[in-house]
Amino acid sequence: MLESAEIKHHFAGGVYAKETYIPAGLVLVQHKHNFDHLSFLVSGTVELRVDDESRTLTGPAALEITAGKHHGVKALTDSVWLCIHATDCTDHEHVDEVLIAPSDENMLALAEAML
Numbered sequence: 001m002l003e004s005a006e007i008k009h010h011f012a013g014g015v016y017a018k019e020t021y022i023p024a025g026l027v028l029v030q031h032k033h034n035f036d037h038l039s040f041l042v043s044g045t046v047e048l049r050v051d052d053e054s055r056t057l058t059g060p061a062a063l064e065i066t067a068g069k070h071h072g073v074k075a076l077t078d079s080v081w082l083c084i085h086a087t088d089c090t091d092h093e094h095v096d097e098v099l100i101a102p103s104d105e106n107m108l109a110l111a112e113a114m115l
Helices: 095-099 105-114
Strands: 006-012 015-022 027-031 037-043 045-050 053-058 061-065 071-075 079-086
Touching: 015 095, 045 079, 053 061, 071 079
Parallel strands: none
Antiparallel strands: 006 015, 015 079, 027 071, 037 061, 037 079, 045 053, 045 071
16 A cells, blocks of 8 residues: 555665655555664654554654564554664665565454554
């Protein structure tokens, strides 16, 4: 469901920031990473799901997403979300391949629960 989200990519000094504008009602699908990273809800209100736990956040808010945790976001209002990763990759077309772990059945089940 990313076709309606607006994404901007920022790279500097081994750090990558994915800035995503998420319109109200849109779900960013569950995924997981091989490394811990920081996320910032810059503005708006979202339902954050990490593994099988959900909570509502209103920005501004900062949090750590631990490696191996399935996570996704449903925008309850128009929102801006930043994901911050340490990586040497500077190619916006391939950075997700470097950072996002392969999907598994548990992740797909959690993603369906968010819809």
